Amino acid sequence: MKKIKIRMSAALALATCVAQAAQYVEIDPLTTRWTFGAHEPYTMYRRVGRHCTGGIDGNAQWVQPWLDWWDAHAPEKMEELGLNFLHSRFYKGMGWEVEKKDFPNVRKFVRNCHAHGVKALAYVQFCTLYPEVMRAEIPDIDSWAGIDYMGRKNLYGGYNGQYFRWAPCLTCKEWEEYLKRMCTIALTDGGFDGIMFDNVFDMPCYCDRCQKAFRAHLAQIENPAERFGFEDLRYMLLPRIDMSRLTSMDVKDPVLQAWSLWRCGLMNGLLMRLRAHIKSVKPDAIVSGNPSPYRARSRFLPHAQNMAELCKAFDFIIMQCANFPEVKPKGVVVNRVRDLKYAQDMGQRIVALCDTDTMIIPEREARFLMPLVEDIVFGGIPTDRTVIAPSPEPGFVNAEVFAARKKVHARFNAFVAAHRDALGSPTIHSVRIFHPEREVLFSEPTHQGVTAAEEIFLRNRVPYGYLVSSPDDVFTVPEGTEVIVAPGLVSLSDAQIAALTGWAKKGGRLVVTGDAGRYDDWNAQRRANTLLPQLAGLPNVILRAEADLIPGARLAWNYSVPPPADGGKALMADLLATGWTPPVRFEGLPPHVFAEYRRMASGALAVHLVNYASPSPVKGARIALPSGKSATVEEPFGADASVRPLPADGALPAFAEYLLVTVK
Numbered sequence: 001m002k003k004i005k006i007r008m009s010a011a012l013a014l015a016t017c018v019a020q021a022a023q024y025v026e027i028d029p030l031t032t033r034w035t036f037g038a039h040e041p042y043t044m045y046r047r048v049g050r051h052c053t054g055g056i057d058g059n060a061q062w063v064q065p066w067l068d069w070w071d072a073h074a075p076e077k078m079e080e081l082g083l084n085f086l087h088s089r090f091y092k093g094m095g096w097e098v099e100k101k102d103f104p105n106v107r108k109f110v111r112n113c114h115a116h117g118v119k120a121l122a123y124v125q126f127c128t129l130y131p132e133v134m135r136a137e138i139p140d141i142d143s144w145a146g147i148d149y150m151g152r153k154n155l156y157g158g159y160n161g162q163y164f165r166w167a168p169c170l171t172c173k174e175w176e177e178y179l180k181r182m183c184t185i186a187l188t189d190g191g192f193d194g195i196m197f198d199n200v201f202d203m204p205c206y207c208d209r210c211q212k213a214f215r216a217h218l219a220q221i222e223n224p225a226e227r228f229g230f231e232d233l234r235y236m237l238l239p240r241i242d243m244s245r246l247t248s249m250d251v252k253d254p255v256l257q258a259w260s261l262w263r264c265g266l267m268n269g270l271l272m273r274l275r276a277h278i279k280s281v282k283p284d285a286i287v288s289g290n291p292s293p294y295r296a297r298s299r300f301l302p303h304a305q306n307m308a309e310l311c312k313a314f315d316f317i318i319m320q321c322a323n324f325p326e327v328k329p330k331g332v333v334v335n336r337v338r339d340l341k342y343a344q345d346m347g348q349r350i351v352a353l354c355d356t357d358t359m360i361i362p363e364r365e366a367r368f369l370m371p372l373v374e375d376i377v378f379g380g381i382p383t384d385r386t387v388i389a390p391s392p393e394p395g396f397v398n399a400e401v402f403a404a405r406k407k408v409h410a411r412f413n414a415f416v417a418a419h420r421d422a423l424g425s426p427t428i429h430s431v432r433i434f435h436p437e438r439e440v441l442f443s444e445p446t447h448q449g450v451t452a453a454e455e456i457f458l459r460n461r462v463p464y465g466y467l468v469s470s471p472d473d474v475f476t477v478p479e480g481t482e483v484i485v486a487p488g489l490v491s492l493s494d495a496q497i498a499a500l501t502g503w504a505k506k507g508g509r510l511v512v513t514g515d516a517g518r519y520d521d522w523n524a525q526r527r528a529n530t531l532l533p534q535l536a537g538l539p540n541v542i543l544r545a546e547a548d549l550i551p552g553a554r555l556a557w558n559y560s561v562p563p564p565a566d567g568g569k570a571l572m573a574d575l576l577a578t579g580w581t582p583p584v585r586f587e588g589l590p591p592h593v594f595a596e597y598r599r600m601a602s603g604a605l606a607v608h609l610v611n612y613a614s615p616s617p618v619k620g621a622r623i624a625l626p627s628g629k630s631a632t633v634e635e636p637f638g639a640d641a642s643v644r645p646l647p648a649d650g651a652l653p654a655f656a657e658y659l660l661v662t663v664k
Contacts, residue, residue: 037088093128122186146205194286201303271313429465439491449488456568461595488514488547493521514547
């Protein structure tokens with residue numbers, strides 16, 4: 001994990017110190033198997049009255065009988081499959097006077113989980129108030145709700161969301177204290193092992209309280225005329241967001257910039273305080289949350305999410321998205337590798353969901369192994385969200401699905417247990433994409449430059465990671481870094497430019513494309529580029545005037561990135577021109593085969609190859625080893641799972657999902 005020094009506000013520094021004092025819990029992805037624990041209560045199912053998250057029709061007659069069965073028997077089913085970690089229903093946002101009626105059943109379920117070796121986190125809803133039932137307990141519930149720019153209550157799901165679910169206001173102290181009370185009950189009387197906050201996002205609030213707080217924040221800014229044009233900011237209006245342009249807009253309006261960062265600060269500070277409270281109640285409690293995918297820039301403005309900062313509030317993250325690993329038309333390779341790699345470099349582990357709200361889809365059911373493989377190879381937590389999905393048949397479990405998945409789990413777990421060194425050793429990230437945290441959020445060209453570099457490196461099996469930086473970082477380059485790539489980073493701070501030039505002038509290899517550095521960290525154009533002239537002529541620096549871009553690339557709830565033009569030959573040529581060499585060389589591998597490289601304790605190199613076009617096998621590929629090296633190959637989920645020596649000509653065996661090559 002990179003080491004950084006950051007200038008912080010006093011409030012954020014205090015929150016960070018509090019969080020650091022509460023030790024982070026290490027989650028081992030090789031032994032953790034995540035699932036779901038009926039995380040919605042009966043009241044929620046009935047109120048929504050339709051199929052919803054959790055995989056059950058809320059209007060079905062058998063909702064309550066299924067929940068009764070679940071509490072008594074589901075943990076033994078989980079143990080049978082090797083699943084050992086989950087979050088379970090506890091607090092949905094309906095108020096404790098309503099939800100405490102289910103509490104005896106919840107406590108029984110937690111005790112049952114522990115009896116079967118399953119750790120349970122309490123589901124605590126972050127972004128929902130149910131005024132219809134909370135008003136009896138909290139008469140002034142209206143003051144807890146966020147307000148949209150038309151003066152209406154913010155609804156969960158946006159302006160056309162569920163009318164009976166309000167989104168709270170982040171500046172409401174009463175709501176914050178209520179959440180702390182819920183966490184205390186869960187950890188003490190409930191016996192839970194930790195807390196999982198669901199829907200960790202905000203919706204822009206225009207209430208008088210937020211207006212006053214934001215103007216107070218603006219009053220602390222020195223020399224406001226330089227950024228805002230005005231000396232007097234006492235009456236500034238809260239900005240509106242163009243929701244139709246979230247995936248493509250540049251953020252240049254200085255008031256919008258200040259407001260978006262202020263809202264992210266509110267979110268980060270609140271989650272840090274909740275974390276500190278949880279740790280004060282139970283020091284070894286696990287703190288988790290479900291915010292959004294790390295790389296989904298489109299969530300920054302509407303949901304107050306700067307994931308590079310927000311992730312620090314959690315021991316690990318639930319990352320809900322719809323990116324089931326597969327190849328779609330026009331060569332789009334759907335994957336979660338960006339987020340898994342980013343998490344590695346932030347010192348995080350994530351549960352990366354991708355299964356469409358627990359609905360069992362036949363064509364994906366046949367490829368159930370793929371998400372497990374992607375998780376274990378790229379550092380995520382293997383997850384089976386749907387295996388105990390509600391079913392009206394006797395026993396409430398789809399017996400056919402259960403039996404099929406049991407076989408997959410048994411084979412998968414046996415492979416992982418036998419290959420801890422190959423799967424758990426440090427990753428090789430010899431190439432680092434420079435990722436300017438705030439500038440990626442403000443600048444669409446900068447974001448697109450990073451997105452294109454990621455895609456090119458994934459398709460060409462480059463062992464890349466990230467060098468994440470905030471505008472005021474003085475970063476330390478992680479050990480093992482051979483090349484830093486600044487791909488089309490139009491916006492960079494003065495400190496970031498100084499750090500990059502310092503790395504290059506000391507002999508560090510650097511690739512810079514596009515007009516990197518022409519804009520500052522506020523996305524404001526400089527009179528002249530201050531980065532490129534300092535790098536010109538350095539033999540260890542490759543400069544290219546054109547940035548790599550992939551038209552149509554989109555990172556939101558779904559990630560969709562078309563193939564780069566010519567496979568990204570220009571960037572790959574730049575990389576090789578620095579003198580960098582790949583750990584091994586391949587011939588004939590299609591671009592939908594991704595790789596991860598790990599250096600084992602024995603010194604051997606583990607090369608993990610994942611085929612996103614499975615079950616269509618990869619055939620006719622070869623690997624070229626460094627001089628004097630030998631290798632073995634293993635297709636653990638194929639018909640022949642034996643370990644075999646690599647033929648002298650380097651021919652790889654045909655493989656469907658995954659191949660392990662061990663180079664000695």
